[in-house]
C-alpha cells in the first residue's frame with residue numbers, strides 16, 4: 001500500500017521503526033501522508049507549487065489581504081499559502097503540528113513566523129489576527145468546534161476566516177482516497193455553515209465547487 005501512495009524505502013523503514021502493531025498501519029499512513037506529514041515524499045508534495053493550489057487561490061481571493069492585515073494559517077504544511085500571502089505586505093504566521101512541515105514552511109516562506117502547535121489550542125493571545133486561513137486541514141480535526149472557537153478567539157473584531165475543505169461527495173475519490181477517507185470528517189454545506197455559526201462567527205457562507213467547499217465568515 002505504501003507504493004500506491006508514492007512512498008518508498010524511507011517510509012517502510014519509518015513504519016518498521018515505529019514498532020506499532022499491524023492494525024495501526026492505516027492510521028500511521030494517514031498521518032504520514034496528510035494528517036501529520038513526515039518524510040521525503042511529504043516534503044516534496046507539500047513543497048510543490050501545484051499541490052492544493054486551487055485551495056490556496058480560493059482562500060487568498062476570499063481574504064483579499066492588505067498590508068495592515070495579520071494572517072494566521074492553521075495547518076500550514078509546506079508554507080506555500082504563507083509565501084503567497086507575504087506578497088500582500090501582510091504580517092504572516094503559520095502553525096502546524098508537524099515538525100517537518102514547520103521546518104519546510106520556514107524555508108518556503110522566509111519572512112513568515114512559524115509555530116509548532118495544535119489547532120485546538122492556539123498559542124496566541126485573543127484578537128491577535130485579522131484573518132485566519134485553513135487549507136485541506138478541517139477534515140482531519142477531531143474537534144472542529146474547539147478549533148473554530150479558537151479561530152474566533154484569536155481574531156480581532158471584524159476579522160475574517162477562510163477555510164477550504166473537502167465535501168462528502170469527494171469521499172473515496174482521489175481527492176480523499178481510502179484509507180484517509182475513513183479517518184476524515186466530511187460535512188455537508190449546511191452542516192459546515194452551522195458549525196461555524198455555533199463558534200460565534202457571523203456572515204457565514206459556504207460555497208461548493210464540485211465538492212471543494214470554501215467556508216467564509218467574520219468574527
Ligand SMILES: C[S@@+](CC[C@H](N)C(=O)[O-])C[C@H]1O[C@@H](n2cnc3c(N)ncnc32)[C@H](O)[C@@H]1O
Pocket residue numbers: 034035036037046051052055074075076077078095096097098101117118119120134135136137140141
Ligand atoms: C493535508 S495537509 C495540508 C497542508 C497545506 N495546508 C496545504 O494545503 O497544502 C494538512 C496539514 O494540517 C496539519 N494539521 C492537521 N491537524 C492539525 C492540528 N490539529 N493542528 C495543527 N496542524 C494540523 C498537518 O500537519 C498538515 O501539515
